[in-house]
Amino acid sequence: MTLLKEPDRHDGIAILGTRARIELAHSPTPLVRLNRLSDRLDGPDIWIKRDDCTGLAGGGNKARKLEYLMAAALEANADTIISAGAIQSNHVRQVAAASAYLGLRCIVVLTDTVRGRGEAYFKNGNYLLDQILGAEIHLVSAETDSSREMEAIAERVRSDGGRPSVIPVGGSNPIGTLGYVRGFFELQTQLDECGMSADWIVLPTGSGGTQAGLLVGAMLCNWNGEILGVSVGAEHARQYEKVRDLIPSTAALVEADFAVFDKSKVLVDDGLVGAGYGEPDGRTIEAIELLARTEGILLDPVYSGKAMAGLIEAVRSDRFRSGQNVIFLHTGGSQALGAYPEYFSQTG
Ligand SMILES: Cc1ncc(COP(=O)(O)O)c(C=O)c1O
Secondary structure, eight states, X not given: OOOBOOOEEETTEEESTTSOBOOOSOOSOOEEXXXXXXXXXXXSEEEEEEGGGXXXXXXXXXXXXXXXXXXXXXXXXOSEEEEEEETTOHHHHHHHXXXXXXXXXXXXXXXXXXXXXXXXXXXXXXXXXXXHTTOEEEEEETTSOHHHHHHHHHHHHHHTTOOEXXXXXXXXXXXXXXXXXXXXXXXXXXXXXXXXXXXXXXXXXXXXXXXXXXXXXHHHTTOOSEEEEEESSSOHHHHHHHHHHHHHHHXXXXXXXXXXXXXXXXXXXXXXXXXXXXBOOHHHHHHHHHHHHHHOOOOOTTTHHHHHHHHHHHHHTTSSOTTOEEEEEEXXXXXXXXXXXXXXXXXX
């Protein structure tokens, strides 16, 4: 397997050159205008960056993070990957797929955190795909500390002669976050190629690495638009901290001068959290159906649906205005739709 240590350049800035990356994501992902949605909302020009098309068992944002995280594991000579997430975690599904692709054993801790779910939640969607992908699943209760559980598993693997590597929940450590520094460069290159400027990027934000990586990339490119993270679970102060705290350590990895970073650039909207993580409300379901029926693109009830609902609210409240270009980062997740049939089934 070839580990790439390429000097990644944008606007003459050499970065990421010392970090190993392994090609896992199908990229560049398409950047396209959402014509019918833009017409329907009658506000800004809305574009979509299709990171739901990155591959690894269905695509999603974790593929970019895993390019760095799996390369680091390979460099450490790991033979077993351990990670964790909610029962319908997309991150875990993509970890399982990357492990299979690289011939590594994969053990995952799935936490039963979402309240009030039906039978399908425990059978279908990402949970089913994890099993098909050959991940060894440890189901634990909401009270269990998944980081400790992963360490305990790693210890057992070590004592059996294995070489484990633990990837944190969501892949959001500084190394994983590099994936979206690079992701921002890719987007900036596409914008340059079509002579377009963008005013906003909107995305769902959970463990925070995707938004933090974009912010570091934007800082390196001197981009002057705004990046709005729509929180999928945490209230504003907590989500802001998660994103902000990843920025200095990620910037340090690319030798960026963090002193110049303006913290007011970390924008979080927690208005779509609703009852909590994994619990969509009517606005999220409306957003999923609207994008599906205007553009034929599937979102999900946990992440991208909430983010699209946030975008729609920002148009309706005039935060995003006519004449602006708004880019929706589609981070994937539609593999979880089958776990939420009660919200969509027309036959009850
Ligand atoms: C589909 C999808 N979108 C967005 C996110 C959030 O990304 P991050 O954890 O980097 O904030 C996740 C995280 O699991 C995800 O699966």
